[in-house]
Amino acid sequence: xxxxxxxxxxxxxxxxxxxxxxxxxxxxxxxxxxxxxxxxxxxxxxxxxxxxxxxxxxxxxxxxxxxxxxxxxxxxxxxxxxxxxxxxxxxxxxxxxxxxxxxxxxxxxxxxxxxxxxxxxxxxxxxxxxxxxxxxxxxxxxxxxxxxxxxxxxxxxxxxxxxxxxxxxxxxxxxxxxxxxxxxxxxxxxxxxxxxxxxxxxxxxxxxxxxxxxxxxxxxxxxxxxxxxxxxxxxxxxxxxxxxxxxxxxxxxx
Numbered sequence: 001x002x003x004x005x006x007x008x009x010x011x012x013x014x015x016x017x018x019x020x021x022x023x024x025x026x027x028x029x030x031x032x033x034x035x036x037x038x039x040x041x042x043x044x045x046x047x048x049x050x051x052x053x054x055x056x057x058x059x060x061x062x063x064x065x066x067x068x069x070x071x072x073x074x075x076x077x078x079x080x081x082x083x084x085x086x087x088x089x090x091x092x093x094x095x096x097x098x099x100x101x102x103x104x105x106x107x108x109x110x111x112x113x114x115x116x117x118x119x120x121x122x123x124x125x126x127x128x129x130x131x132x133x134x135x136x137x138x139x140x141x142x143x144x145x146x147x148x149x150x151x152x153x154x155x156x157x158x159x160x161x162x163x164x165x166x167x168x169x170x171x172x173x174x175x176x177x178x179x180x181x182x183x184x185x186x187x188x189x190x191x192x193x194x195x196x197x198x199x200x201x202x203x204x205x206x207x208x209x210x211x212x213x214x215x216x217x218x219x220x221x222x223x224x225x226x227x228x229x230x231x232x233x234x235x236x237x238x239x240x241x242x243x244x245x246x247x248x249x250x251x252x253x254x
Contacts, residue, residue, distance in 0.1 A: 048244055096214040
C-alpha cells in the first residue's frame with residue numbers, strides 16, 4: 001500500500017500538465033531587409049527578439065500591419081509591443097523603450113542632376129531651403145531636419161514606403177528621401193538600373209537607434225521591457241548577438 005501511495009504521489013508530481021510558456025504579442029511591419037513576412041524568422045530583427053525573449057522563457061507572436069497602424073495598436077494597448085522604432089518625445093509619452101536593438105546611419109538620397117551639398121548641421125540646413133523630403137508613413141523625422149522643417153526650410157511628405165519614395169525621387173516628384181543606409185541600399189536594388197543611376201546620397205548626417213517599444217496602457221509592460229533588456233544583454237554577453245549580425249551581413253553563396 002505504501003508503495004502504491006508513493007507511486008501515486010510520484011505520478012501526481014510528474015503527470016501535471018506543463019506550465020504554458022508566457023507569450024508576448026508584437027506588432028511589426030515590412031522593413032526589408034531587416035523585417036519581412038516572407039523572410040526566414042520574419043527577418044534578422046524578429047530573430048533577435050525571439051532569441052532574447054527565449055532566454056527569459058517568453059515566446060513571441062507577431063502580427064504584420066502598416067507601420068502607422070502597428071504603432072496605434074501598441075499605443076492603445078491592443079498589442080503589447082512593436083519593433084523597431086526610433087525614440088522621439090511623442091513616442092515616449094505613449095510607450096516604454098527597450099535598450100537599443102539596432103543602430104544605423106541616416107542619409108539623404110537625391111538626384112544626381114539636382115545635387116544636395118549639406119554638412120549635416122542645422123545652420124547648414126538652410127541650404128536645403130525649398131526641398132520636399134519623402135519619408136514612409138509612420139516614420140520619425142530626424143531631429144536636425146525636423147528643426148529645419150519648423151524653420152520653414154524644408155517640407156516633409158509622408159507617404160507609402162521606402163521603395164515608393166525612392167521611385168518618386170527618381171521620377172522627380174520629390175527632392176530627397178530621408179532613410180537609413182542599411183534599408184536604403186537594399187531598396188535601391190529593387191529599382192530599375194535607369195532609376196538607380198539617377199540617385200546618390202549625402203554622407204551620413206546622423207546615427208539613429210532603434211528599440212522595441214511597449215504600451216504604457218498595459219500593466220505588464222515594464223516587466224516585459226526588463227525581461228527583454230535582460231535577454232538582450234545575455235545575447236550580447238554570450239556573443240550570440242554579434243553572431244546573428246555576422247550571419248546576416250555575410251555575402252550570399254554564389
